[in-house]
Amino acid sequence: MARTIAKDHDQKRLSILKAAAKTFATEGFDGASMAQLAKECGISKANIYHYYGSKDAILFDVLDAYLTDLRTRICDFPLTGTPAENLRALIAEILMAYQGADHEHQVQAGGMSSLPEEQQTLLRGYQRDMVRSLNNAICAVKPDAFENDKEKLRNMTMSVFGMLNWYYMWNSGAGSVARETYARHVADLTLGGLEGL
Numbered sequence: 001m002a003r004t005i006a007k008d009h010d011q012k013r014l015s016i017l018k019a020a021a022k023t024f025a026t027e028g029f030d031g032a033s034m035a036q037l038a039k040e041c042g043i044s045k046a047n048i049y050h051y052y053g054s055k056d057a058i059l060f061d062v063l064d065a066y067l068t069d070l071r072t073r074i075c076d077f078p079l080t081g082t083p084a085e086n087l088r089a090l091i092a093e094i095l096m097a098y099q100g101a102d103h104e105h106q107v108q109a110g111g112m113s114s115l116p117e118e119q120q121t122l123l124r125g126y127q128r129d130m131v132r133s134l135n136n137a138i139c140a141v142k143p144d145a146f147e148n149d150k151e152k153l154r155n156m157t158m159s160v161f162g163m164l165n166w167y168y169m170w171n172s173g174a175g176s177v178a179r180e181t182y183a184r185h186v187a188d189l190t191l192g193g194l195e196g197l
Helices: 009-027 034-041 045-051 055-075 083-097 102-114 117-141 150-165 176-195
Strands: none
Touching: 009 034, 009 045, 009 055, 009 102, 034 045, 034 055, 055 083, 055 102, 055 117, 083 117, 083 150, 083 176, 102 117, 117 150, 117 176, 150 176
């Protein structure tokens, strides 16, 4: 007889992913064991296997859930103002989307290479979609500056992501107000740089 799925199955799975992200971020993917993951989750090792058959499967779900949500927030963000207003709003949205996900962010940066190539390809596709959204918002502010220089546009886009992506390293656990302030600084720098092109 097949085992029925518990009513809180999805909630438990999410709590496993959150705990796993913390463990992978602090111990490294290779250094983390299923026993450590179970302990961090507060469940037995046998119970964690009820939800996931392997550490690799957990790693993929951590990154897939994180990047899918991030991609939705960034790529579906409504841009209804002027190009400069839209860029400011998108930069703020990206930084706010990172809030509470420092561990997932660290795992994304250091753990993706541990996955099979086809899974990496899928996840990198999510990343490319997000880069394209910011790329388009930057280009819209001053399209003539990038008309014949796609490398310049890519460099500016990746520089903005660089300023946002590593914020957690020097301001771990920053709240919404601190993030909004920093997002304004990044937008000011970016728009100021665009004016000089």
